[in-house]
Amino acid sequence: MREPLVQVLNDDAPWDSFDARAYVDVNYRCVTAEDSLILAIVRDHFATHFDADGRIPLRGIDVGTGANLYPALSLLPWCHEITLCDRSAANVEWLKRQDWALMSERGEWLWSQFWDILAERPAYGAIAEPRSLLGSLSRVEHGNLFDLPRAGWEIGTMFFVAESMSTSREEFERAVACFLGSLEPGAPFAAAFVRGSAGYDVGAESYPACDVAESDVHATLARYSERCEITVVDPSVPPFRSGYSGMIVACGRRNSHSA
Template sequence: MSFEKPPEPPATRKPSGNADYRWAEFDSEAYFQHYYGEPHPDDDLLIRHAVEAMKLAPPLGAELDIVDVGTGPNLIPFYCALPRARQLTAWEYAESNVAWLEAELRTERMRPQWRHFWCTAREAYGPGYDLPENPVALLRSRTPRRCSFAPESITERQDEFDAACAAFARSVKPGGARIAAFLVRSAGYVVADRPFPVLCLSADTIETVFSRHAENIKAARIGIVEREIRSGYSGFVFLTGSRAERRRTAFLVQCESPTHGFS
């Protein structure tokens, strides 16, 4: 099993698109162990940003319909959204990730990593929220039995990435909160000897693309360093935005990969 960064593509090779990769064979457990096996301080900071955004998502005090786009083997977005959720829906492309998520929701026991991330989210919500020590039963009650498939921007192509961001923006009802986490300077990764793509983006480029599709943009740069935080990326850009008319909905998204982005 390898997680080393794949070699740089030759200058003459066209960037690969979403359809060029075998997502059904993505090794979800291997990815989880590598990227979430040891929680990182930047993970906790991202959770605190996400919780603050969820607490402020309109309409204040109301339950929200939450859609997480490109979930991957990752429950962190759901932990951040659960205290305000009426219903949680995962839109996930890879069949292996869907099966992995369903298995996680069936078990009563929490992995130590999930316990850590849930505790971080509970602390971020603070007083006024009656949150259980173990959120599995509550999470299961608010999550559909079958996650849906939807095409995310899992690509080396800028045009596919831009189209995915635009589609995400259009899917949010007027008044809904757009909450997004993007990887910075990610150049792809290898899981169980299979290469997978991520579009390499700067923080400035991410903010520019997102600003075309949302109002009241706020951006926070998390852990952006010259070195890699984990193999495959060097930081996050966390963004929030809105539309004018208020409705009962909020969305999370991981735009450049189904398993990177919100953790």
């Protein structure tokens, strides 16, 4: 992990000006090779977990949802309620209006291409209307992940948040601890991180990032998780954007160490 020349803390970034529509346009208009692999890893992790331990439905949370619906979709078969938590007033407004549920003029739902990958496993494939089910199960919360209550949820996801919210290593580590601390012992989770990020632009605004490698993710997760598997997903060729060197996916279970 490299220390940045200029520190930008989580409190300093313009979260309320986050342009959800621009973010979707740049990152989620179509499924990249990276998304496809990440979706398959997370889908298989949850499906395998629940094949062995069938205790569902659960309370789920996606932390820092922003304008990406696929982590929440990966929770769908296992939950009776899914909290979508984000610090940005603009993202919360976008989520509350359910802009993500809009259909194109050709009658297509943007997120169905992501759902199709999940639906290759029967537990997902058995859901006929993922769009309306997500609409009815999700509860949008305007909140700061550093303030999440302890052990409030039984399954969770956090994608591209802990390393994409600040340049600070201390805040990266605390964000991972707060995410895992929000889960009950034994809760399955999936988290994804941008590797080697130099920060990112969304619309007219710039956002900070902490440059992490798989060893940093491993060291940070190890304290609060068990059976954790970490996979590095190399950038597609050509990469869909500059300023990063791949993605890191971590899947495991919350342990009983207090965070």
